[in-house]
Every structure is written in C-alpha cells, then in structure tokens.
Amino acid sequence: MDALTALTIFLAYWAIVEFLKRRGVLERRGITAYGPVLMIRTERGIELLKRLARRRRFWIVLGNAGIPAVFAGMVFMFVLILFMDYTLFTSPPPPSDLTSPRNALLIPGVNQYIPLVWGLIGLIVTLIVHEFSHAISALSENIRVKSLGVLVALVPIGGFAEPDEEQLLHHSERGTRLRVFSSGVISNFITAAIAFSIFFYLLGFITPSIAVLSSDNPDLKVGDVVVEINGVKVTSPDDISKAVGEQGKIVLKLADGREVQLSGVTGVKIVQVVDGYPAKEAGIQEGWIITAVDGKKIHTLRDFLKAMEGKKGGDRVEIQVFDGSEYRNYTLTLKDANGRGLMGVQVTEYFAGVTFSYFYAENILNTLRGIPSMLTNPAGWLFLISMPIIFFNSFSFPITAFFHSSVGGWIFYALNTFYWIGWINFYVGLFNCLPAVPLDGGRVFYDVAEKLGGKRSAEIASKFLSSLIFGSIILSIVIPNMPR
Template sequence: MNIIFTVLSIFIVWAIILYLIKRGGKQYGLEVMGPLLAWKTEKGKKFIDNISKNKIWKHYGNISILLCIGAMILTIYLILLNVIIAFQIPPERAPSPRLILGIPGINPAIPIGYGILALAIAIIIHEFSHGILARFGKVKIKSLGLLFLIFPIGAFVEPDEEQLKKVSRLKRSRVFAAGPASNIIVAVICILLLSFVFSPLINSKTSGVILENDIGDVSKWSIITEIDGNEISNVVDFKRIENNLTAGKFYNITFFKKGYETKRIIFGAYVGNVVKGSPAEESGLKKGYVLYRISRSNGSVELKSWEDFYKALNSTKAGEKIWIAYYFNDSYSNISVILADKFSFTNDEEDKGKGFLGIGAYGIEDVIRNI
C-alpha cells in the first residue's frame, strides 16, 4: 500500500510540474508532450556542423543502410523463431515477463546503474548519428534535446522535416539508418573489447558451474566446485557425476560465493511454482518441496531434473492416479494425486485427455551454466 501511495504521489507532483511548465516553460526551451517533458536547446549544433563536413560520412551512411537491412532480416527471423519456440515451451518452463523486458531495474539481469548508463550512451550515440548525417545531407537541425518522464528517458535531434522530405531518398535513408547502425557498431566493439581485452585480464581463481537459482540452502550465483569430493570444472563434469547420484538422497555440495562453504543438499526436482486450482495445489504441494520419485501403475521414474519430471508425466492420462515421493521440512513423505485434464488449464485441443499435475519443477542441472 505504501508503494502505491508513493508512486501516486510522485505522478501527482509530476503532473503539477507539467502544468506549471506548460504555462510558462517555453522561454526556457521546455515543452510538454502529454506525460513527457521535452527540453530543447541549440547547444551542440555547431559541434555537429563541424564534424559533419568530412566526406567519410557518405560512406558511413551507405554502410549504415546495408547494416540496417541485414539487422532487419535477422530480427524478422529471430521473431519468427521465437514465435515457434514459444509454442513449444510448457507453461511451467516459460520465462518470467521480467526477463523478457530489457529494462534496467525490472529485468534482474540488468543492474540499474550500469543499465541506465548504457542506455544513456546508446541514446546519445544514436541521436548524434542522425544529426551528423542530416547535416551532411544539408538538412537543417532545429534543436537538440532531452525527454523526461520524471527521469531522463531519451534524447533527440530535431531536423527540419520539410527539408528532409525534399532531399533524395538515399540521403533520407542515410539519416534514418545512421542511428541504429551506430548502436550496432558500438555493441560489436564493446563485445570484442570484453572478449579479447578485458576477459584475459580476469584471473578466475574458482572453476566450477554457476547456480542460477536457489537450491536448498545454496543461493543463486554461487559457484559449485565439488559434489561429495568430486571436482567440477564445467557442466559436462556435473552431469557425469550426477549420473551416479540417487534422487532423494543428500550429498555434500561445496560452493563458492563470499567464501568456500559445504552444505548437504538433496537431489531431486525442486518445486518452483504451483498452478492455482491444480491437483498439485489441492494435494498440498508447495514451492520448496523436493520431488524425487513419481510412481504409476506401470512403474516409477526418479526425478533429478525437469526432463525427468516431464518424462514421468508426459504419457499420463486425465483421471490417472500417481504417487509422488517428496522431501520437505526435514522429513520424507508420499502422496497420491488424481491428475486433471490438461485441456482445462491450457485450452489447447492437443492437450485434451492428457494428465496435468500443475507444478513447475527444476533440478540442479537445469539451473547451472559454465563460468
């Protein structure tokens, strides 16, 4: 409730600021555009005029066009590929919406400070590239500026629209392509610097695999280095060792985070989420339970990973009874569950008659990667 009140208060204050600026902010170069505030200035125009005189910008503009065409084709391919993949990912394995959005602070993989800095650099390079190619094409620049939505969220170079319409299609294309092409080029340069200049300078003292989710008492971003005294250098090592482990049993995991530690961890499929109204919820299964065996009338499957969990349930039918062995709160237990019809939860015709438990589960092998 306090968060909602704080957010509402901030936006109310912002609305009042916009109202006051709308009444008398033009003399300071301030202009209200809906919920956005634009600050326009002519500072920087001379710099763009001077730098745009070099004939190299003609070649840069042509390369930018080709680069953007290539990026457009690749983007369309990746979008189509993601559409296809999206239909193949089970709901319980779908990535969090926070991971899909590339916004600093919302996406946990993008730190706020570095994310905002990178965004600011990208915007400045993008807009100055548009401005330089516009001036090279003899198009007047009216102003430069920043966009605010409480905080700075963008920058712009405002060309003379009428002049831009009158120049040739090739010159317009150079202007439009320069911004995104510059961002692509800078991104490639940064990747090369990180790969070939900075990475060799990092002397990794710890080899192992990085944990990307919490597993028992071992928190994410820990580096697993040993299992029961067996050293681990990479994911291949981990899977080789895991083949000799038994689901439902405890093993000593040595890991490094702030220092080296060893903890006993049970191997199995860790429940990450439970679907509301599902048989899993009705049977009392909760996040944090560790499932280590699913039994059916025709046999049982040990659970060490999501793949094992999927294999155990993939051929089940709606109304079928299964038995689940699990560990939780320092004790082992078993429950029986009657599976629901998967169609009732997915509305997919192909799921009619299939068994549905209603949990998302993962093993250690599902949440590790090489350093």
C-alpha cells in the first residue's frame, strides 16, 4: 500500500468518526473521540482484575521493586535524550528512513522496522501487561478502577485502565501512588526478560544452513538452499571444501530438487587492499580472487581463515590469485598487527560467482546469542534498544532459508513472537520511564520532587522536563528533514 492510499483510507476513517461523533452515536456507546483517536471503554474484566488484586502483598512488592527500576530507566533515557539533542545541533543527520516521521511511531505496519503481524502481537501483549498492571496495582491499594479499554486510530494503537484519578492523586498516600505508577513499567520489564529468555533458549534449536546469499548465476536466487555439491551432502563450509576438492566442476543440488552447474573460480574476493601492508606493496588489487595459500586450495572464507591461522609478523606466505584473466603467484612477508601476521586485505567469500549465507547466518546467530553478555555495559543496552533498526528485524524469508531447524519450521514463528514481545515491552517500559507527564516516569518524578522541594518546585521542574523531552522528540523528526 502506497502512502497516498494509506492517507486516503485514514482520512475517510476520520471523517466517519467525526460524523458519528456529531450524531451522538459514539457518546451513547461510551466511546470518546479525540480527533481520529477513539477511547472505547468497558467495565468487563474488572471483576477478574479484582480477583487478581487479592494477592495484595505480591503487588506491593512488585510496585516497590518498580520504583528504583523507573528511576534507573529515567536516568538512562534522559541521558539518551540529551545526547540526541547534542547530536541534532552539532551534526544533524540527513533525511533517511531512520528519521522519517512514520518511523517515530511504534505502530506495526506504519513503522517500517516493525513487522505488522509480529509487531501487533508484541504491542497487544505490551499494552495488556502495562495497563492491567496499573489497574491491578490500584485495586490492590483499594483504589477504584472505573473502566478498561482500547485506543483505536483505524487500528488498535493502545490500551488503558482508568483508575479513579481523584482518589489516586488526592486521597492516597505517596507510597501508594508511586507503586501504582511504577507497576506498569516493572511489569513490562519482567515480561521482556521472560520473552527474551525464551527467545535465547529457542535459538539453540537452529543452525546456519548453506543457502544462496547472492549470485551472478540467473538460475540461482537468494534463499535457494543447497543440500549437495558434486553429490556430497553439505551442511557447513568444511563440507563445501571436501565436496569441491581438486575438481574443476561444481554441481549444486538444491532443496527443491533442481541441479545447477557453476563455472568459474572459487576462493575469497579481495574487497579492500590496505595501505602499508605487503599485499598493497606487491601490487595486488581489489576484485582479485585468492584461490590458494601455501599450496592449499581456497574454496570458502573458512578455508582462508584456517590457512592464515597462527601466522605471525615476518612469516612468508605464497598465494595464488586470479585477476579476472589469468592466475598470478606472489610471495608475501606478513606484517605484524597485535601479534598476528597480516597481508593487508579485506575479503569476502567468492564461490564461482555465488556467495553462501553460512557466515552471514552464523554472525546473526552469534550476535543474538551474545546479547545477554553484552548487557554488562551501557553500550549493550543501547544495542538492544536499536537492534530492530540496525541489526535484526525478524526471521522472515529469505533469512529463514539461511537456517536449519532441528524441530521444524514453527520455531521461526515462535522466535519472532517472543522477540517482538520482548523488544516492545522493553522499549515501552523504558520510554515510560522518561520524566515527562503524562508518562509514568513523569508522575513518579513529580511526586518525588514534591516531597523533596514542595509543590511549586515540582510543578516548575516537571513542566520544564516535559517540554524539553517532548520538544526534543519533535525536533529529532523536524531537524533532519528540514530543507538544507
């Protein structure tokens, strides 16, 4: 669907909302319209929440645990906002998908980084967890909940629980308010931790496969899975090397039963030659193919890495390269770099014009599995926040073709579900920590500031921070897209 069609549908929806609002239809059904956003209320489900709220001690402990979690998230996110402001004014980024207004919204299908189905599942779970936690926490503190409901702007975009604001804000103790405000955030964090734990566990059931990542051959397309080479089953780069051996011919058998014959050299393609290193000094050029090292044939990137393993500065290596028309032989004296001997080239796999997905998939898998160990420093948390944008979005085709599952294809659906439940819960929890009213962090900040400095000081600080934060978010969209 293009942008014009989407806009037309949305404007038509808004016109219908305005028509029903003016006719009083929405009001009669307990629906409130704020522009195109509908608040659809119901009292159904409150009795269930009351039963859950009977475990009062649990909800008090949860709310108390949420207070320091909110402040930790508050500091982290506020520092992130300040860093964003500094970047915007010192080196504003150019217009891009990242700075597009549509991607500022956490709406699956609108935000291009959030897939519709998996994002919608994650968003629904997040909203239910967040709002129901507020409601149950309020009920456990004997604060009335007037209604539950959803926010709709053509599609569901949020959920809400309506505690009695008068009772919560003016007739309850400060500790009670802080627990109620913090319960949604801590519940999101706990849900994210559980979902990500399941996600990391399920990663153990998949391994990289041999599939086509790119190809110059018109008979091969991205995602084609290779099961045999020259009649030998292949599941790893080592299998590829054994299957090719010294043979000149290369016949691939694909999972769909087709056979494709390749012609051309195999090895690693030089994509960069580094100044000051022996390869550059010898006249070796980008685009050439390294086909052998010290007499050992190179068919895959792993072959090359094995051949160079253990080499030190001063060691001599003999390499064979193909320059596009003929083979050349060079003897290089490796240069020392942190105890390793390097010839000074950056390479990528080149298999007769085909690049296999194994190392790409292995990198994805190793990075995802390594995330828990990355969370020992702030950079790891930043990576987690930005992961769907800068690294990994979902297990969808052709990426699913790059992996083999030991338990069947359903594993990819499960991985996507828990990935997005975890990420959206984590992101929404963090965003709600910001010290800006009406976010939970803003309410917690105001209450604590009032305790420490009085009502007047709390109001001034709260208004200033709210304006700064929401202004910064708006500027992060406006400045990169301003005409230059």
